[in-house]
Amino acid sequence: MSPQGFADKVAFVWRVADKLRGTFKQHEYGSVMLPLLVLHRMDAVLADTKDAVVAKAEGWTDINEGQDYMLKSIAKQRFYNTSPLTFAGMLHDDKNLALHMGGYIRRLSRDAYRVMEAYNLDEKLTRMERAGILYGVVSDFADLDLRPSQVSNEAMGYIFEELLRKFSEMSNETAGEHYTPREVISLMVDLLLTGQTLTDLVENPKPVRTVYDPAAGTGGMLMGALDKIREANHGAVVQVYGQELNDETWAIAQSDLMMQDISPDQMANGNTLTQDRFTTDRFDFILANPPYGVDWKGYARPIKDEHEKLGFHGRFGAGLPRVSDGSLLFLQHMLSKMKPDGSRVGIVLSGSPLFSGQAGSGESEIRRWILENDWLEGIVALPDQMFYNTGISTYVWILTNRKDDPSLGLVRLIDGRESGSKMRKSLGDKRKELTPDAIADLVRLYGGAMGEFADDPRVRVLPREEFGFQRITVERPTKDEDGRPILKRGKPVADASLRDQENVPLPAGFFDLDESQREQVLIESAEKHLAEEIHPYVPDAWIDHKKTKLGVEIPFTRQFYVYEPPRPVEEIAAEIKDLEGQIQQWMAGLGL
Template identity: 70%
Template sequence: MAPKGFADKVAFVWKVADKLRGTFKQHEYGSVMLPLLVLRRMDAVLSPTKDAVLDQAVASGALKADRKTLGKAVGEGVDMLLKRASGHRFYSLSPLTFASMLQNDKELAEQLASYIRRLSPDAYTVMESYNLDDKITRMDRAGILYPVMADFADLDLRPSVVSNEAMGYIFEELLRKFSEMSNETAGEHYTPREVIDLMVELLLHGRTHAELTENPKPVRTIYDPAAGTGGMLMGALHGITQANPDAKVHVYGQELNAETWAIAQSDLMLQDTNPQQMAQGNSLTQDAFSGKSFDFILANPPYGVKWSSYAKPIVDEHEKQGFHGRFGAGLPSVADGSLLFLQHMLSKMKPTGSRVGIVLSGSPLFSGAASSGQSEIRRWILEQDWLEGIVALPDQMFYNTGISTYVWILTNNKAAEDRGLVRLIDARQLGTKMRKSLGDKRKELTADAIAQIAQLYGGAKTEFADDPKVRVLPREKFAFQRIVVERPLKRRWEVTPEAVAAAPFDEYAHLVGRRFDTERALLTEVSDLTAKAKKAFATACAIADPEAQVITKRNGKPEPDPELRDQENVPVPAGYFDLEEAGRDKALREAAETHLIRVVHPYVPDAWIDHTKTKVGVEIPFTRQFYMYEPPRPVEDIAAEVKELEVQIQEWMKGLGL
C-alpha cells in the first residue's frame, strides 16, 4: 500500500510539468522533472548536515576556507569522511541550496550547473547521465527555469515529512506517468505496472509467500540483469515488504542505457541503497555481479535483439568454460538473445533455491530445430526440472509492440508435488481494453484478472483440471526425437540419349535403349573407361524403379535411397528425463521402433530407422495445447446467407436504377 500523502506530491510535480509545455515535447518531460526531483530530495536530505560536510571538506582540503572555492580532488578516504559527515551515501560540496539559488535569477542556470558539479562522485555520475545541462540551458532561454525551480523549492521533501519508502513510491509513480506519456519509446525500457504485479504475484505464491510471512525478519535479494528504469526491482521489493513489513530486501540490477540507468540509480539512491548495487553495462558481456547469487531474479529483456555485434566474449565463454560459465547449455540464434538472458539469470540462482521470472516473446518457446542452440537450452532447462510454469499474456500489453508475450517462472527448488511437471496458463483472453491506447498498448490486466491468473497458477493439480485455461503436463510432453526413416535404394540402368550426349560417352550411342539389372553389367560394356568416368556414366544411367532389385552394401545391408529419406518427430517416452544416459538411448530406440512398426510399416514395410541420425529436440507449442476445434458452419447456412446477400444487392441495384 502506498504511503499516506504520496499522491499529493505526485500531483504537485505533475502540475509543475505543465510549465514545460512549448519548450519541451511531452516525451521529454520525464527527463527534466525526474532529475530535478532527485536534486530537490538530495537538497532536503542534506540540509541538516550541510555545514558539517562543508567544515569537513575545508579540513580535508576539498574546499578552501571561504567554502566557495574547490581545493584538491576528493580521494577515496576523504569521500568516506564526507559521507560520514552527511549521514548519507551522497553529499554536496556546494554552499548553495534550492532556496539560496533563487535569490539571483540572472545567475540561476550557472548556479544550478555548479550545484550539480559539486555533488559527490556517485551522485554526480547519476546526474551527468541525465544530460541535464542542455535542458537547464533550454529552460533558461525560454524563461521557465526560475518558476520551475521555485515550485520545486516549495516542494517539502524533508525525510521527516517524506520517508525513503514514500520517496520511492513518488518517484516510481511519476516515472510510470511520464513513461506512459512518452509511449512511443517507453516499451524499450519500461514494463507496464500490471505485468510487474503479475510477475511478483507468481514469484511469491504458495510456500514462498508462507516462508516470508512465517520468518520474523527474512532477508531477501532481488536481481534484474535488464533493469531498465528499475520498475521490476521496486515492484518485487514492495511485494516482499507487503508480505512482511519487517523483511530486509536488497536489490541489484544492471542496465545498458546510460539515461535509463540514471533513473534506476536515482530511485535506489533516494531510498538510501548502495549505488554499487545498480551497475551500468551489458550484463551478458560485463557481468557486474559475477559469482553472486540471488533469491529472486526477474527481467523483461529486449525482444528479438541481435547479439552478433558483441558475440565474441559470449562465444568464448561458451566454448572455454562450458557449464562452468553461464552459457554452457548452448547459444541461440544471433537474431534473438532472449535465451542468453535466461541462461544468465539461471546462473544466478542460489544452490538452496531461487525463483526466476522472465517476460519473453513467443519465439523462445519453439524456434530452432532439434539439436539447435535454442532447442538445447530448452532441453537443458527441462532436464534440470527448473521450468515451473508459463503464462500467456494478452496481446497489445506493451507500449511499443503488440506481439504475444509470455511470463516464464523457473525455480531450482520445486515443491515435491510439482516435480517433473510444467503448468501452462492461458490468460490471453483476460485482458481488458483500455479507454485510451498508449502507443501499441491497448489492453491491461485488472487487479481481478491478476488475482484470477495467480489462482489458476497456484492451484493444485486437480483443482483446475477441467479449466480450459489450465494445463499441467509432464515435462516429457515438450520433448521429441527427430528420427530419420530410410528406404532401400532400388535402381535399374538404362542407357539414354542424355547419358551418352556428353564426351567421352558419345561413342557408346549404340547402347542407347539397352537395360541392365546391375551396375556391374553396365560397366562391363564400357570397361575401357577410367574408374571416375565409369562412376559418372553409371550415375547418369541409373533410374529409380520400385520394381528393381535392392542395391546392397558390401556387408549385404540395403543401401538407403536419399531421395526417399524422410524425417519424423516421435514423442519421447514417459519418464525419459528421469533415466540415466544409457537408459535414455535405449528408451528412445524402443519408442522409435514401435513407431516404425505401428505407423510406418503398414505403408512402407521395407523402411528402417537410422538411429545414428536421431536428434532430441524440445519445443513448447503453447497455443497447440489450448487449441479448440471449431467445426465449419453448415453448408445450408452459408448458402442461405449468400442468397440473402444476393437479394440485398439486387435491391441496391434497383435503387440505383440499374
C-alpha cells in the same frame, strides 16, 4: 505521509512539467523533471549536515577514497555535496542560475555526480535557460517540501515511481524499451510469491530476501518486488540488485534507490551479457523483462568465448540462440544466479523462445537443459497489446530449482490471453490492461493448477516429456532399373531424394533415465514408430539412428486449441440464397 499528501506532491511536479511545453517534447519531460526532483531531494536530505560537510571539505580539490568516506560519515548519507550553495539559494542570482546549478552538480559526491551526469542534465539546463523557463521551473521545485521529516525514504520512493510511471506512459513510443506496465510486474511477483515460498516468507518474523533484475530498466520490477515482499511481511529485510545498459535509464533506477537510502553499488551500469557485475552473487528472486528480439551480433565474441571455454562452468553452457534474439541468453544468465538451496525466477518473453530453433539448435538445447533439470514450473500467457511499444503475444515463465513434490516432473500452463480489459485510452501499442481481479484470478489458477483448478479449461498440467521429441531420419533404398534395392557391403544404399524426417514423442519418464538407458529407450521408441506408422505404407524404409536429434519446443497455443466444426452446408447455402435475393432486389430498385 498521507495518501492525499502523496497525491499532492505528484500533482505538483506534474503541473511544473507543463512549463516545459514548447521547449521539450512530451517524451522528454521525465528526463528533465526526474533529475531535478532527485537533486532537490538530495539537497533536502543533506540540509542538516551541509555546513559541517562544506567546512570539512574546504581546500580539498581532488577528494580521495578516505576523504570520501569521511564526508559521507559527516553527511550521515550515502552521498554529499561540498558546494556552499543550496537548491533554493541558487535562485538569488537568476542571471547565472544555469552556471550555479552546473557547479552545484559537479560538487556532488562521486556516485551521486555519476547519476546526474548520466541524465545529461547540463544540456537540458542550457535549453531551459535559452527558452527563459529555467528560473520558473527551479523556483517552483524549491517550493516543494521534500524534507525527510515530511517525506520518508519509502514515501519518496513511491512519489518517484508514480512520476516515473506517468512520464513513461506519456512517452509511450519509447517506454517499452525500459518500462514494464505495473500490472505485469504485479502479476509476476505474485506468481513468484506462491505456495511454500509465501508461507516461509509470512511465518518468518524477520526474513531477509534478495531480489535481482539483470535488465533492470528504470527499476520498476525491483521496486515492485520490494513492495510486495514488504506487504506480505512488514518485518522483511529486502535487498535489491540490478544492472542496466542504457545510461539514462540506469540513472533513473539508481535515483530510485538513492531516494530510499539503498547502496548505489546495488544498481550496476553495463551490458549484463558481457560484463556481469554480480559474478559471485546468488539471489532468492530473479526477475526480468529483457528486450525482445535484440540482435547480439555486435558483442557476440565474449559470449561465444564464455560458451566455448567455460561450458557449464560459465553462464551459457547449454547453448547459444541465434544472434537475432538474445532472450534465452538472459534466461541462462538468470538461472546461473539461483541459490543452491532454492530460488525463483520470473521472466517475460515473446512467443519465439517457446519454439524457435530446430532439434539440436541452440534454442532447443537450452529448453532441453531447463526441462532435464526440471526447473520450468509454469508459463502464463498474457493478453496481447499489453506493452507500450509492441502488441505481440507475451508469456511469463516461472522457474525454480526447488519444486514442491506435487510439481516434480510437471509443467503448468495457464492461458490468460482473454484476461485483459480494454483501456479507455490506449498508450502507444498498449490497449489492454490486467485489473487487480484478473491478476488475482490468474494467480489463483496458477497456484491451484495441481489440484482444485486442474480441470479449468484455462489450465494444463503436463509431464515435461510432453515438450520433447526425437527427430528421426527415415531412409529408403536406391533402386536399379528393375526396382531392386542397390546394395553396398550387403546394406541398401539410401536414396537422398526419398529421405524424410519425422518427430517422435519422447517416452514417459525419459528425463528421469540415465544416458545409457535413454539411448536404448529412444531406439525402441523410434523402431516402434517405424513398425506401426511407417512400414504399413513404406515397407522398405529404415531409420538411420546416427542422425537422430533430440528437440524441445513448447507449443503453448496448441495445448489450448479447441476444434470448431464448420457450419452445416445447408446453413451456408441458405445464407447465400438470401444474399442473392437481396442483391436482386437492389438491382431491381436501380432499374437494372
